[in-house]
Amino acid sequence: MPRKKPFSVKQKKKQLQDKRERKRGLQDGLRSSSNSRSGSRERREEQTDTSDGESVTQQIRRLNQQPSQGLGPRVYDPNRYRLHFERDSREEVEKRKRAAREQVLQPVSVEVLELDIREVYQPGSVLDFPRRPPWNYEMSKEQLMSQEERSFQEYLGKIHGAYTSEKLSYFEHNLETWRQLWRVLEMSDIILLITDIRHPVVNFPPAFYEYVTGELGLALVLVLNKVDLAPPALVIAWKHYFHQHYPQLHIVLFTSFPRDPRTPQESSSVLKKSRRRGRGWTRALGPEQLLRACEAITTGKVDLSSWREKIARDVAGASWGNGSGEEEEDEDGPAVLVEQQTDSAMEPTGPSRERYKDGVVTIGCVGFPNVGKSSLINGLVGRKVVSVSRTPGHTRYFQTYFLTPSVKLCDCPGLIFPSLLPRQLQVLAGIYPIAQIQEPYTAVGYLASRVPVQALLHLRHPEAEDPSAEHSWCAWDICEAWAEKRGYKTAKAARNDVYRAANSLLRLAVDGRLTLCFHPPGYNGQKGIWESHPETTELVVLQGRVGPTGDDEEEEEEEELSSSCEEEGEEDRDADEEGEGDEDTPTSVPGSCLAARNPYSLLGEDEC
Numbered sequence: 001m002p003r004k005k006p007f008s009v010k011q012k013k014k015q016l017q018d019k020r021e022r023k024r025g026l027q028d029g030l031r032s033s034s035n036s037r038s039g040s041r042e043r044r045e046e047q048t049d050t051s052d053g054e055s056v057t058q059q060i061r062r063l064n065q066q067p068s069q070g071l072g073p074r075v076y077d078p079n080r081y082r083l084h085f086e087r088d089s090r091e092e093v094e095k096r097k098r099a100a101r102e103q104v105l106q107p108v109s110v111e112v113l114e115l116d117i118r119e120v121y122q123p124g125s126v127l128d129f130p131r132r133p134p135w136n137y138e139m140s141k142e143q144l145m146s147q148e149e150r151s152f153q154e155y156l157g158k159i160h161g162a163y164t165s166e167k168l169s170y171f172e173h174n175l176e177t178w179r180q181l182w183r184v185l186e187m188s189d190i191i192l193l194i195t196d197i198r199h200p201v202v203n204f205p206p207a208f209y210e211y212v213t214g215e216l217g218l219a220l221v222l223v224l225n226k227v228d229l230a231p232p233a234l235v236i237a238w239k240h241y242f243h244q245h246y247p248q249l250h251i252v253l254f255t256s257f258p259r260d261p262r263t264p265q266e267s268s269s270v271l272k273k274s275r276r277r278g279r280g281w282t283r284a285l286g287p288e289q290l291l292r293a294c295e296a297i298t299t300g301k302v303d304l305s306s307w308r309e310k311i312a313r314d315v316a317g318a319s320w321g322n323g324s325g326e327e328e329e330d331e332d333g334p335a336v337l338v339e340q341q342t343d344s345a346m347e348p349t350g351p352s353r354e355r356y357k358d359g360v361v362t363i364g365c366v367g368f369p370n371v372g373k374s375s376l377i378n379g380l381v382g383r384k385v386v387s388v389s390r391t392p393g394h395t396r397y398f399q400t401y402f403l404t405p406s407v408k409l410c411d412c413p414g415l416i417f418p419s420l421l422p423r424q425l426q427v428l429a430g431i432y433p434i435a436q437i438q439e440p441y442t443a444v445g446y447l448a449s450r451v452p453v454q455a456l457l458h459l460r461h462p463e464a465e466d467p468s469a470e471h472s473w474c475a476w477d478i479c480e481a482w483a484e485k486r487g488y489k490t491a492k493a494a495r496n497d498v499y500r501a502a503n504s505l506l507r508l509a510v511d512g513r514l515t516l517c518f519h520p521p522g523y524n525g526q527k528g529i530w531e532s533h534p535e536t537t538e539l540v541v542l543q544g545r546v547g548p549t550g551d552d553e554e555e556e557e558e559e560e561l562s563s564s565c566e567e568e569g570e571e572d573r574d575a576d577e578e579g580e581g582d583e584d585t586p587t588s589v590p591g592s593c594l595a596a597r598n599p600y601s602l603l604g605e606d607e608c
C-alpha cells in the first residue's frame with residue numbers, strides 16, 4: 001500500500017484558498033455576461049432561486065436527519081448533537097415565496113416594534129421545555145434512557161397537538177440537546193440566562209425562569225448581552241422591564257465588543273466586519289457587574305477574591321502569570337483548565353447535590369443559539385478559549401472552564417425553546433441557521449418593513465429607469481437589487497442569484513450590521529424618560545471608556561460577503577481536525593472532537 005503523504009495545516013489552508021480563488025475567478029467571468037430584462041414577471045422568472053437546487057435540498061435534508069437509533073456507545077453518530085427542527089411543507093414554502101414576490105412592502109409604525117412576552121410564550125400554556133422525568137437508583141441506564149425518550153415524545157406530542165406547525169416557531173427536537181441542559185442545571189450553583197439585547201424577550205422563556213428560581217431554588221442571572229448593538233436608553237428600558245416583571249432576577253449588562261455609543265454609525269460601516277484579536281477580549285464590558293451579582297448570591301460562601309483580582313489585572317492589561325508584570329503573556333495566553341465532558345457526565349447526579357462543592361462556584365451559561373454565550377466566556381476569561389461563530393448551533397457539547405480556581409464556567413449548547421414567534425423573526429434573531437432556510441425572502445421582507453434596507457444599502461430598484469423616482473418594493477426586489485449590486489450570479493446561467501442575496505442580507509441582520517431592535521411595551525411613549533435616565537448616562541460613559549480606540553487590537557475589514565460563510569466553515573473544520581489555534585479557532589479546547597464540528601460547514605458557498 002502506498003504511504004500516505006503528510007499534509008500540513010498550512011498546505012490544507014493554501015489548497016482551500018486556491019479553491020476559493022478559482023471559484024471567484026469563475027464568478028468574475030460570469031459577472032461580465034449581460035442579464036437581459038423584459039418586463040417584471042418575466043424578469044422575476046429569470047432570476048434564479050437557487051434554494052430549489054437539488055443539491056441544496058439534499059444537503060438540507062441531510063442536516064435535518066434525526067439521530068440514528070441503536071448505535072453502540074463507541075460508534076460516532078454525526079447527527080447526535082445537531083439542531084433538529086421540523087421541516088416546512090412544500091406548499092407552505094411556495095406560499096411564502098409567492099408572497100415575497102407579490103406583496104408590496106410598507107414600513108411599520110414604531111409601536112409594532114414593541115414586543116410583549118405574553119404573545120411570544122403564552123405563559124402557562126404547553127409551551128414549556130422538556131424536564132428530566134423522575135428517576136431512582138434502582139433503574140438501569142437503559143430504563144432511564146427509554147423513560148426519557150417516552151417523556152420527550154409526550155412533550156412534543158402535547159405541543160404539536162395544541163398548535164398548528166404554521167403557528168409554532170422552530171424549536172429543538174433533539175433530546176440530546178435538552179439532556180445537556182438538564183446536566184448543566186444539575187451541576188450549576190448559579191444559572192446565567194444569556195439574551196440578545198435586540199430582542200431579549202425572544203430569548204427569555206418564562207417557564208425557565210419559574211423552574212430555575214422556583215423548583216430548583218437556584219439564583220438566575222439575566223445577562224442582557226450585545227448591548228453595543230442597541231441605543232443605551234433602550235438597554236435601560238429593557239433592564240427595568242425585566243426587574244418589574246421577574247423580581248427574582250439579577251440583571252447584568254454585557255458586551256464582548258463595546259463601542260462608544262456617541263460615535264455615529266455610518267451606513268458605510270454596514271459592510272465592515274470587526275475581528276477581535278489577542279487581548280481585545282479583555283475589553284468586555286460586564287465582568288465586574290457579573291462578579292458583583294455572584295458576590296451577592298454566594299454571600300461569602302465562596303472566596304471570589306481571585307476573580308476580583310483577575311478583573312483588576314485584565315483592566316490594567318497585565319498578564320495573568322504571576323501578576324508581577326514581568327512575564328509577558330504569550331500569544332495563546334495562560335492555560336485555562338478545560339474539562340471536556342463525557343457521556344458519563346450526562347448521567348444524573350443524586351438529588352441532593354452539594355452547593356458550592358469544594359469551595360467552587362459553578363456558573364452555567366444557558367441561552368438560545370447565537371446570543372453570545374461563547375463570546376461571553378471569552379470575555380470573562382479575557383482571551384479566546386471558546387470558538388465563536390455566527391452560525392447558530394456552533395456549540396454542540398457542553399464544556400467547563402476554570403475562570404479562577406474557585407470559579408467554574410459551564411458553556412451549554414444553544415437551546416431553542418418552543419414559542420409562537422413568527423418564523424421570519426426567528427431567522428432574523430439568529431436562532432435558525434441561515435444555511436438551512438428553505439425560503440429566506442419573507443424574512444428579508446420582514447426586515448425591510450422595519451429597517452430602511454434599501455436606503456442603507458443604496459439599492460437601486462431592479463425596474464428603475466430613473467433611480468430618483470419612487471418605486472414600490474417587494475422582498476424579492478430587494479434581494480434582486482442586492483444580487484445585482486454585489487454581483488451574485490448563478491454559476492450556470494449567470495443570472496442574478498436572489499437566494500444567495502437573500503441569505504447575505506439575513507446575515508447582515510443577524511450580525512447586527514443592519515440592526516433591528518425590539519422595544520418593551522410602552523417604550524415609545526416614554527422614550528424621553530429613558531433617554532434622560534441616570535442609568536442611561538452611566539452606560540454611555542461606561543461604554544465610551546472601554547470602547548475601541550485607535551490603537552486597539554480590533555481589526556476592521558470590508559467583508560467579502562460572497563465567501564465569508566465558506567471561510568468560516570473551513571476554519572472551523574481546520575480547527576477541529578487539526579487542532580491549530582488561530583484567531584477564529586479555540587486555543588485551549590483539547591480534543592474538541594467531531595461532535596463539536598459545525599455541521600453547516602457542510603454546505604457549499606452558494607448555500608450559505
Ligand SMILES: Nc1nc2c(ncn2[C@@H]2O[C@H](COP(=O)(O)OP(=O)(O)OP(=O)(O)O)[C@@H](O)[C@H]2O)c(=O)[nH]1
Pocket residue numbers: 225226227228229254255256257367368369370371372373374375376387388389390391392393394395396412413414415511512
Ligand atoms: N456585536 C456583538 N456581537 C457579539 C457579541 N457577543 C457575541 N457576538 C457575536 O454573536 C455571534 C455568536 O456568538 P457566540 O459567542 O458564538 O454565540 P453562542 O451563544 O455561543 O452561539 P452557539 O454556539 O450557537 O450557541 C458571533 O458572530 C459573535 O461575534 C457582543 O457582545 N456584541
